[in-house]
Amino acid sequence: MEISALKSFIDVAKEHPFPIQNLPYGIFSSKNNSNKRAGVAIGDFVLDLSLLEEHGLLDISHDGSIVFDQPHLNNFMAMGKSIWRQVRECITQLLSHDNPALRDNSPLRRVALVPMTEVTMHLPAKIGDYTDFYSSEYHASNVGAMIRGSGNALQPNWKHLPVAYHGRASSVVLSGEAIHRPCGQIRPKDEEAPFVSPSQALDFELEMAFFTGQGNLLGHPITIDEAEDKIFGLVLMNDWSARDIQKWEYVPLGPFLGKSFATSISPWIVTLDALEPFRISGPEQSPQPLKYLQQNKASSFDIQLQVDLATNKGAEMILCESNFKYLYWSMAQQLAHHTINGCNIQPGDLLGSGTVSGPSERSMGCLLEHSLKPIALPNGESRGYLQDGDRVTMRGWCQGDDYRVGFGELIGTVLPSLK
Amino acid sequence: MEISALKSFIDVAKEHPFPIQNLPYGIFSSKNNSNKRAGVAIGDFVLDLSLLEEHGLLDISHDGSIVFDQPHLNNFMAMGKSIWRQVRECITQLLSHDNPALRDNSPLRRVALVPMTEVTMHLPAKIGDYTDFYSSEYHASNVGAMIRGSGNALQPNWKHLPVAYHGRASSVVLSGEAIHRPCGQIRPKDEEAPFVSPSQALDFELEMAFFTGQGNLLGHPITIDEAEDKIFGLVLMNDWSARDIQKWEYVPLGPFLGKSFATSISPWIVTLDALEPFRISGPEQSPQPLKYLQQNKASSFDIQLQVDLATNKGAEMILCESNFKYLYWSMAQQLAHHTINGCNIQPGDLLGSGTVSGPSERSMGCLLEHSLKPIALPNGESRGYLQDGDRVTMRGWCQGDDYRVGFGELIGTVLPSLK
Numbered sequence: 001m002e003i004s005a006l007k008s009f010i011d012v013a014k015e016h017p018f019p020i021q022n023l024p025y026g027i028f029s030s031k032n033n034s035n036k037r038a039g040v041a042i043g044d045f046v047l048d049l050s051l052l053e054e055h056g057l058l059d060i061s062h063d064g065s066i067v068f069d070q071p072h073l074n075n076f077m078a079m080g081k082s083i084w085r086q087v088r089e090c091i092t093q094l095l096s097h098d099n100p101a102l103r104d105n106s107p108l109r110r111v112a113l114v115p116m117t118e119v120t121m122h123l124p125a126k127i128g129d130y131t132d133f134y135s136s137e138y139h140a141s142n143v144g145a146m147i148r149g150s151g152n153a154l155q156p157n158w159k160h161l162p163v164a165y166h167g168r169a170s171s172v173v174l175s176g177e178a179i180h181r182p183c184g185q186i187r188p189k190d191e192e193a194p195f196v197s198p199s200q201a202l203d204f205e206l207e208m209a210f211f212t213g214q215g216n217l218l219g220h221p222i223t224i225d226e227a228e229d230k231i232f233g234l235v236l237m238n239d240w241s242a243r244d245i246q247k248w249e250y251v252p253l254g255p256f257l258g259k260s261f262a263t264s265i266s267p268w269i270v271t272l273d274a275l276e277p278f279r280i281s282g283p284e285q286s287p288q289p290l291k292y293l294q295q296n297k298a299s300s301f302d303i304q305l306q307v308d309l310a311t312n313k314g315a316e317m318i319l320c321e322s323n324f325k326y327l328y329w330s331m332a333q334q335l336a337h338h339t340i341n342g343c344n345i346q347p348g349d350l351l352g353s354g355t356v357s358g359p360s361e362r363s364m365g366c367l368l369e370h371s372l373k374p375i376a377l378p379n380g381e382s383r384g385y386l387q388d389g390d391r392v393t394m395r396g397w398c399q400g401d402d403y404r405v406g407f408g409e410l411i412g413t414v415l416p417s418l419k
Numbered sequence: 420m421e422i423s424a425l426k427s428f429i430d431v432a433k434e435h436p437f438p439i440q441n442l443p444y445g446i447f448s449s450k451n452n453s454n455k456r457a458g459v460a461i462g463d464f465v466l467d468l469s470l471l472e473e474h475g476l477l478d479i480s481h482d483g484s485i486v487f488d489q490p491h492l493n494n495f496m497a498m499g500k501s502i503w504r505q506v507r508e509c510i511t512q513l514l515s516h517d518n519p520a521l522r523d524n525s526p527l528r529r530v531a532l533v534p535m536t537e538v539t540m541h542l543p544a545k546i547g548d549y550t551d552f553y554s555s556e557y558h559a560s561n562v563g564a565m566i567r568g569s570g571n572a573l574q575p576n577w578k579h580l581p582v583a584y585h586g587r588a589s590s591v592v593l594s595g596e597a598i599h600r601p602c603g604q605i606r607p608k609d610e611e612a613p614f615v616s617p618s619q620a621l622d623f624e625l626e627m628a629f630f631t632g633q634g635n636l637l638g639h640p641i642t643i644d645e646a647e648d649k650i651f652g653l654v655l656m657n658d659w660s661a662r663d664i665q666k667w668e669y670v671p672l673g674p675f676l677g678k679s680f681a682t683s684i685s686p687w688i689v690t691l692d693a694l695e696p697f698r699i700s701g702p703e704q705s706p707q708p709l710k711y712l713q714q715n716k717a718s719s720f721d722i723q724l725q726v727d728l729a730t731n732k733g734a735e736m737i738l739c740e741s742n743f744k745y746l747y748w749s750m751a752q753q754l755a756h757h758t759i760n761g762c763n764i765q766p767g768d769l770l771g772s773g774t775v776s777g778p779s780e781r782s783m784g785c786l787l788e789h790s791l792k793p794i795a796l797p798n799g800e801s802r803g804y805l806q807d808g809d810r811v812t813m814r815g816w817c818q819g820d821d822y823r824v825g826f827g828e829l830i831g832t833v834l835p836s837l838k
Contacts, residue, residue, distance in 0.1 A: 129588050132616045155671060160606075161613075164670075164675055165673050166584065166585035166586055169547065169548050170760055170764070171763055181763070183759055187576075193706075196709055221602070253673040255672065256583055257760040257762065260760065261761045290604065290615055291613065291615070339674075341602060341603045341664065341680040342599060343587060343676065344590055418638055
């Protein structure tokens with residue numbers, strides 16, 4: 001059957017992010033059940049997978065351990081691609097308009113399909129390690145040109161390997177959690193002594209990130225051909241950045257407190273299988289990467305991205321329109337590179353793309369790139385960096401013929417510093 | 420009672436690392452019981468805390484949850500300083516030469532005191548996040564001088580804040596686990612194209628690291644006065660480093676694959692209470708640090724450190740003799756700085772000191788600092804960097820009047836690359 005012809009007995013509008021073609025995974029609790037458990041988004045409902053599991057409706061082959069009545073998806077992530085596919089197929093069947101099993105079982109339907117308005121979402125995984133890449137050539141060039149001039153924007157290693165740093169896993173938070181402006185050491189001008197201050201240069205970074213499934217043993221790299229099978233799915237990510245803290249601290253060991261105060265992700269993990277119809281080639285890579293980074297197939301995805309700003313003085317504006325396809329390095333290349341030294345990946349690790357900037361000013365994925373020319377808002381305000389009360393909303397979606405595979409929203413509001 | 424007068428009914432030689440004054444915590448399994456569980460080292464025995472807990476001999480006030488019959492110490496770490504002190508006091512009593520409770524209970528003694536020769540040690544904690552500092556002025560100056568010349572060795576921020584980077588938690592391994600030489604991209608000379616190779620510049624780094632206990636909520640810094648109460652204890656750490664991989668990759672975001680292939684720690688966590696008699700002042704700090712980093716008491720510890728090398732051609736040599744007291748930034752300062760931006764610390768996080776180099780050539784804590792002049796070994800071999808088969812052993816101890824508080828050994832052997 002054509003993917004676009006799939007239809008659920010749950011009504012889902014054409015522009016809705018969560019049709020039957022999507023089926024993203026998340027962890028939720030609900031008004032009537034405060035247990036955190038796994039669900040799949042379908043239209044304006046969450047399908048409670050822990051209930052389906054309990055009722056024996058998820059016919060997957062495994063050791064009998066509880067997979068979905070868990071406060072995180074790590075156990076499911078660890079089961080691997082073939083089980084993920086079995087479950088996806090099974091859920092697709094259960095939600096199909098022509099399958100009576102769930103559709104006509106009113107008592108089960110009443111409890112297994114929870115209205116989105118009644119759920120609270122939680123972090124989808126216990127994140128072991130979080131790594132952030134730096135994979136947009138546009139972003140790296142824009143930032144590099146500001147620091148070193150346009151003739152010297154990219155560092156010599158940039159086109160040979162996907163540059164990355166280890167990030168802080170403990171401060172990854174979910175969409176909706178407000179972010180306090182961080183304090184830290186800053187030194188505004190080179191001749192001054194540093195002092196502690198709430199950051200005066202608080203920025204967002206439009207990113208996407210993927211969760212890993214089955215990993216590798218320490219010492220045994222994941223090959224580029226295996227890499228995609230180790231990717232469970234993607235979320236939107238806002239890598240909040242305090243540029244003044246970052247600027248003073250980052251030499252020579254990289255970003256630390258300028259990033260580690262908070263990183264926000266969206267609650268629904270969209271699987272690679274849901275994204276498959278939107279696979280496209282990424283940018284041409286020149287020079288040709290080394291063998292362990294060479295791919296034989298299209299390795300990017302056409303995911304439209306948007307960042308909106310709303311201020312507490314009432315301004316609303318689209319700050320950025322970009323696309324995942326602009327990233328120079330693919331997720332498979334990131335994973336192959338991450339493990340070429342034998343570093344072990346575990347189920348539930350989070351790997352960020354880096355700021356997804358595109359070729360135009362409109363597609364710059366953070367305020368730093370605009371910082372030479374603050375953005376004028378429609379009500380007369382302007383933004384160099386974020387102000388207290390600013391709400392940043394990120395959205396992402398793949399546009400099908402008459403459906404969308406969407407990521408939903410990632411929302412973060414800036415609160416004043418706590419001290 | 421004088422600390423040095425404490426005596427156990429277990430005989431412990433004067434130079435032994437684990438007298439009753441120490442009581443370090445670890446996770447072990449044994450020939451007769453493959454369950455991982457918590458123990459304390461006393462002489463050549465491990466005291467099985469899970470058994471004492473089961474027999475009601477550890478009289479600590481808590482919610483009744485199982486603390487020591489666990490495969491990691493995180494639950495105990497989370498309980499905080501006053502409980503740690505109760506447990507330490509209780510174990511001290513139980514092991515005292517004049518206390519019959521355990522001494523004269525032969526059946527219990529036979530099972531609760533497991534000979535070291537019958538145990539296998541395991542990682543003591545589920546490490547959430549791992550951070551590595553760069554807190555030896557000698558090390559930072561030696562390395563900086565090699566890169567930027569001696570007039571410019573320290574970066575401008577170095578004396579204002581404890582520089583650090585996020586490390587990889589998943590690849591932290593225990594003493595005894597051999598390390599495969601990692602592969603990665605290297606570019607030996609600036610004009611050449613990079614290629615993949617087993618590292619030709621594999622190094623050790625002599626470090627110490629501390630595990631955290633109760634942490635802080637996101638957004639709420641740990642003050643310098645609270646900081647030491649959040650430190651559970653210390654281990655030895657070998658931060659293996661592939662200098663050629665590191666050199667090519669680290670600009671601009673810091674160390675990544677040059678470090679993440681393995682980091683080794685010693686199995687026994689020595690508590691701050693055990694180290695208290697060896698508290699001394701660290702180096703004078705000038706300029707005076709900002710207020711959030713100012714301490715009113717001696718904040719370092721006199722811990723002697725030693726690195727031995729053994730080659731598979733039979734050479735044995737002390738490569739380094741250093742001391743924890745050489746570190747410019749204290750652990751309390753590291754923790755206060757780490758959280759000044761609100762970053763949340765969790766029980767079981769690992770914070771490394773950075774290479775503990777001292778003022779002399781003899782006290783350089785890694786081979787990189789020697790790299791302009793390879794080390795001559797007694798059998799005619801020499802070492803620029805580590806060769807396959809090299810065994811690196813780190814030791815650390817505090818010397819009391821007639822006892823030692825020791826860390827035991829941290830051993831790592833270099834194996835050939837897997838490809």
